[in-house]
Amino acid sequence: MPSNGRSANSAARSASRPVRESFDVVITAQRAVLPDGEQSCAIAVAGGRIAAIEPLSQRPPAHRTVTLTDDVVVLPGLVDSHVHICEPGNTDWEGFATASLAAAAGGVTTLVDMPLDCVPTTTDVAALEVKQASARGQCHVDVGFWGGVVPGNLEELSALSDAGVLGFKCFLVDSGSDEFPPVSAAEMEQALSVLADTELPLLVHAESAEVATALPMVNSAHYPDYLRARPRGIENLAVAQVIEAARRTGGHAHICHLSSSDAVPMLRSAQLEQVRITAETCPHYLALCAEDIADGMTTLKCSPPIRERANQGPLWNALGSGVIDAVVSDHSPCTPSMRQAASGDFGAAWGGIASLQLGLPVVWTAASARGFSLSAVARWMSEGxxxxxxxxxxxxxxxxxxxDFCVLAPEERFEVEAGRLAHRHPGTPYDGRSLLGVVRETWLRGRPIDRSEARGQLLSGRGRP
Structure with a gap:
């Protein structure tokens, strides 16, 4: 896994810095996940930044010292770069206040909001400014924004880049939103060409419209019917199109929510050939499987769909090898009525998994069972x-x-109670599940997050407020 150019030993690097008389706060931890693995250390904070990392025996002076118990681990605050917050326009689905509270409860300190499911969609600077105005003063964690690529807005990309979006998102298949239509493969390549000289990625919902139009409509409560309507091939073809567009243009393309393990060898080959292609997957593809989805369980509908149990192993292997380098929620909430619970019709139900608050314990429960460490989880859910x-x-x-820190009790189990989640609507497919890993505290810029104080910042291009 690439280290993003970071030092292999933070403690050694801090030793070369001038010693302050006293820091704002020092956190002493028996276990902390640093870039070179788990260590015991003292983390000194000044001005909201990490100012030194020292051995416990050399704990620096501070105005306040926080000594953590031996049963917790300090992780870097999670970064969830795939969240549909829906505000403005559909705040009854989700909003900045509720989404950021759910994030903080789950150890997430930074969100990046998707450009659709809000009104207006974030496809020009005016719409971005409306969204920023809606978010300002409501956020309990830091929030950045993706811009959108839709037919006809190529001329807006430069202005959106200058206005501070962190990158762009497009669909190759119907997004489910009339306000955010899909682009063709040729239009996607044109957008990559425009972005090639920037450092901004183009995130692609990679399902093929050409294949999708030939598939039958689904009006069934039987999950295998829905799964047959979104086969792996619809994803595999689109991933191949994205890879070749990235190869030809030199732009950075990113595959969103990869579910088909068949696409992993294509991605691995392209990365070895230095094509600028990256990929993410989601907790639900790693922890849930089609065989366990009963008739009418529409809280488990998403696109691409949750696939068979045999599909999971290769996705985990791709994470282990670095072919996939991020795990994000794709939190896609809606009102309860949109789930079509009464009919259980997978065709009519809104597609999206509500899981923002639960991503870390879901992934840690599954990852630990497969022998992965918390350091690996931090690479996928923070660094990547x-x-x-x-x-x-x-x-x-x-x-x-x-x-930014997540203080996690990794050996503590809890049972998910949907009604206690901070999402605007409590529905989640994980209701009643026993999960491993309790988030004890979440720190933002050197202070524990307090739900009574919305001090999250809005992030602009390259990450500054």
Whole structure:
């Protein structure tokens, strides 16, 4: 896994810096996930940034010292770069206040909001400014924004880049929103050409419209019917189109929510050939499987769909090898009525998994069972998404970075109670599940997040407020 150019030993690097008389706060931890693995250390914070990382025996002086118990681990604050917040326009689905509270409860300190499911969609600077105005003063964590690529708005991309979006998102298939139509493969390549000289990625919902139009409509409560309507081939063809567009243009293309493990060899080959292609997957593809989805369980509908159990192993292997380098929620909420619970019709139900608050324990429960470490989870859920979004002070515990932390009790189990989640609507497919890993505290820029104080900042291009 690439280290994003970070030092292999933060403690050694801090030793070469001038020693302050006293820091704002020092956190002493028996276990902290640093870039070179788990260590015991003292983390000193000044001005909201990590100012030093020292051995416990050399704990520096501070105005306040926080000594953590032995049963917790300090992780870098999670970065969730794929969240549909829906405000303005559809705030009854979700909003900045509720989404950011759910994020904080789940150890997430930075969100990047998707450009659709809001009104207006974020496809020009005026719409971005409306969204920023809606978010301002409501956020409990830091929030950045993706811009949108839709037919006819290529001339808006430069202005959106200048206005501070962290990158762009497009669909190759119907998005489900009339206000955010899909682009053709040729239009996607044109957008990559426009963005090639920037450091901004183009995030692609990679399902093929050509294949989708030939598939039958689904009006069924039987999940296998829905799965047959979104076969792996619809995803595999689109991934191949994105890879070749990135190869021809030199732009950075990113595959959103990869579900088909068949596409992994294509991605691996392209990366070895230095094509600028990256990929993410989601907790639901790693922890849930089609065989367990009963008739009418529409809270489990998403696109691409949750696939068979045999599909999971290769996705985990791709994470382990670095072919996939990020795990993000794709939190896509809606009102309860949109789930079509009464009919259980997968065709009519809104597609999207509500899981923003639960991503870390879902992934840690499954990852630990497969022998992965918390350091690996931090690479996927903190470092990888921060690198994608171009947030150089997020995603790691290292001198000079924002003092954003997730304090996790990794051996503690809990049972999910949907009604206690901070999302605007409590529905989640994980209701009643026993998960491993309790988030005890979430720190933003050197202070624990307090739900009574919305002090999250809006992030602009390259990660600064």
């Amino acid at each position: 998404p921060a690198r994608l979004a171009g947030l150089p002070t997020k995603g790691g515990i290292e001198v000079g970075m924002d003092a």
